[in-house]
Amino acid sequence: MLVEEFEKVRNPSCRRCTVPLPIFRPAPDPYAANWHIGATRYCPFLCHLTMAEVQARLWIRYDMLPFERATGGEG
Numbered sequence: 001m002l003v004e005e006f007e008k009v010r011n012p013s014c015r016r017c018t019v020p021l022p023i024f025r026p027a028p029d030p031y032a033a034n035w036h037i038g039a040t041r042y043c044p045f046l047c048h049l050t051m052a053e054v055q056a057r058l059w060i061r062y063d064m065l066p067f068e069r070a071t072g073g074e075g
Contacts, residue, residue: 002022002055005058006050006051009053010050011050013045016043017043021037023035033062033064040052
């Protein structure tokens with residue numbers, strides 16, 4: 001989902017940047033997601049800002065399942 005959203009709004013001049021995999025973590029507050037992608041490297045085409053905007057837009061709408069639940073293990 002992150003990749004699809006990023007591809008829709010990325011600068012077509014940059015083909016170097018990719019979306020990092022999201023990392024599960026406990027939500028820091030009731031309004032934040034339980035995942036993050038961390039800091040991205042600077043891009044002259046501003047992909048680092050575009051990625052932050054995509055993350056912010058999806059962060060408020062989606063959470064990840066914890067690893068134990070996603071694989072069906074006991075948790």
